[in-house]
Amino acid sequence: MTTPAPAAALTRALALYRDVHAHPELSGEEVRTAHAFARTLGESGLRVVGGVGGHGVVGTLDNGPGPTVLVRAELDALPLQEDTGLDYASTATSSGGRPVMHACGHDLHLAALAGAADTLARDRSGWRGRLVVVGQPAEETLEGAAAMVADGLLDVTGPLDAVLAQHSVPLPAGMVAHGGGPVLAGSATLAVTVRGRGGHAASPHLTVDPAVVAASIVLQLQTVVSRAASPSEPVIVNVGRLHVDSPPNVVADVATLEVTVRAVAETTLVRLVERVRAIVHAQCASAGCPAEPLVVEVARSPVTQPDAGVTATVRDAHVRHLGAQRVTWWPPSLATEDVAHLTAGGAPLGYWMLGAVGPAAWAAAPGTSALEKLTSLPANHSPRYAPDAPRALAAGVDALVVAVRALASA
Template identity: 55%
Template sequence: MIDALNDDTPRAATPAADPPSPVSPLRPAAGPAAVPRDTLRDALGLYLELHAHPELSGAEVRTAGRLAARLEGDGASVTRGVGGHGVVGVLRNGAGPALMLRAELDALPVGERTGLAYASTVPGTMHACGHDLHLASAAGAFALLARERDSWSGTVLVVGQPAEETLEGAEAMLADGLYERFGVPDVVLAQHTAPMPAGILAHGRGPMMAASAALEVVVHGYGGHAGTPQLTVDPVVTAAATVMRLQTVVSRETAPSDQVVLTVGSLRAGRRGNVVPDSAELSVTVRAATDHALERALSAAERIVRAECAASGCPRDPDITLVSRAPALLPDPAVTASVRAAHEREFGPHRVVDWPGSMATEDFPRFAVGGVRTAYWMVGTASPSQWRAARSGGRPVPPNHSAEFAPDARTALPAGIAAMATAARQLFKETR
């Protein structure tokens, strides 16, 4: 498996076209600690297998099993089926703090177009957000900590969380007694792939990701013949007017200083051009940099939906269902500063940069309850050739959720392993 990191197997680019890797395949940073060859080999094997066999939110049976087996092999006591297909691995090593390393199990309903030798074998499904790399990195970091137990004291929990893409998994695991059953961690650590050069880490100084909410809306009309529109209440027209008016939530109801994004990602109605349907359905996502701005935008969106239905004379009020919601991601400032300093020492200051924040969202903030502190950072995935081409005015690096998203495993995986292990070592040392 190690040889695969040095040829063209895990990436679409031709190796001869690449400049020297910004980070050595077997040493993720310029610092003193390398990822041992056997640890990297095992983590790469897990990564390649997970990427080839992705599973959607709520169906992560195989993925959970593979992670559980790897953690057990490295000495963890493993519990399966927490909050769905969630996995919790525990390694107790004397008195000391409890650190939780969290990674996600689920993939996305996206058909892969990377051309990789280990591309998804599941039609219409791929790891387009890097969760496979998160899992392999967490497993690799755990293996490192397990083999160096004489250098730290405390408890490590590795959590494989299901259903992150639907923003349901973290809450489900907590509701299933994650903290009551396995202990409340002092700090929860997580990282996420990003379209930066592989081997680069990024920390935020404010919100890392946005608060978000997803709505499902059903507009009720009165169907009939397309030739007698006067006898109908057309929900398609109402839905179209609603989509247009919803754009004013950002342009006219949000302060320019606030960051808010509203997207109608789906409009579904009818089946034939000569039939006015009885209903239309909208899928709406609202994102904001703060929870307060999100609440204002949600209230405005609901008001507009109801008003447009009333203006159209719809026979009944619309159905508006809050499908999911997640708070803004605000890691603990003190823990973040400590982890960032450790990353700078390990990787070199030039490989640790500022993260400007993102309107992406995730449910990791749910774990910050009852005084639990968190740290979160981004891990670059772009190969040298991808980054060089993008910087030269060529095609942008394929971002997360793209069908062409393809982390450069040669550099991104060892960096992810080292970043997580380095953070854990630092926090164990500080709280002895």
């Protein structure tokens, strides 16, 4: 078992983590975070380009002939009020006045990537080729990866031979977990507009109430999972927003809904989205809506399916360098993200989960089995999500360094 990252790199990574955690920024607003990450990469000797696909940062480091390996972390945070009690907890607000918190571990991912880049830059033995380090904006809105590709990311990097990423989860800090197939779901977010005919609440028979139609759509959508998908397929349909803007004595003209559909197979996702569209149109037709509903796909993320060959290579390297007791398997999850867009040029994807729970928090968590503890610990997107930064960062830096060296071995 080895620990590739020197203490100095970990110290700098931890300082970046605390700084980014205390100053989070929402998707599309990552100006300060991008600047801090770019500055750190520049100090490590990478050539840095900013403003790719929004506030995206791309650092490159050449080390002779060899493969080009891109490693990505995220810049953005979530609109949550932090409740961790940390001495570096966020008190930041967005441009719109909402509280902001790094509740998904993006600060941890970013700091680990900075530490790995610093380690690989200062010790270039054991790897050859081009290292590409990407700080991606707008992951939480599932827009940033595709935006970077559309804005010429591959023109900066050149053809890619592999794309790598890791994501923190409430496993014990120091562990990594790989998937044997798809690890995260593909998703589609749909914005639905129901067009009714408004009027006076005292004369509902003269209206077509879009609130009632929208409510019937919500109820009918509950049949999609149970009747349009196999019981063996992990799928989900969720209505996250239903909005009707009228006083109680008015029947509105319009109601809007926002729906997410998720599945771990692309064919299933396509089928379920079509089913959702059919239900919306059928409910509006049966209610006599005066105009067709509008269904717009506002976001799409592919299934996160790591390449089997890359997974085998990286997992074997993790076992050798981290120890078999620190490497486990990860089942498919209906969480989603957009990193697979970075493989648009055909590069294979390597992706694993990074444990972030310290021993004290793990021991204090209710339950006697690992599953019981996992379900009781604050998970990603919780206002109480607080990784054990020193332990998780050390493992995260090591995992990335080991993966790059395994794929670009000298």
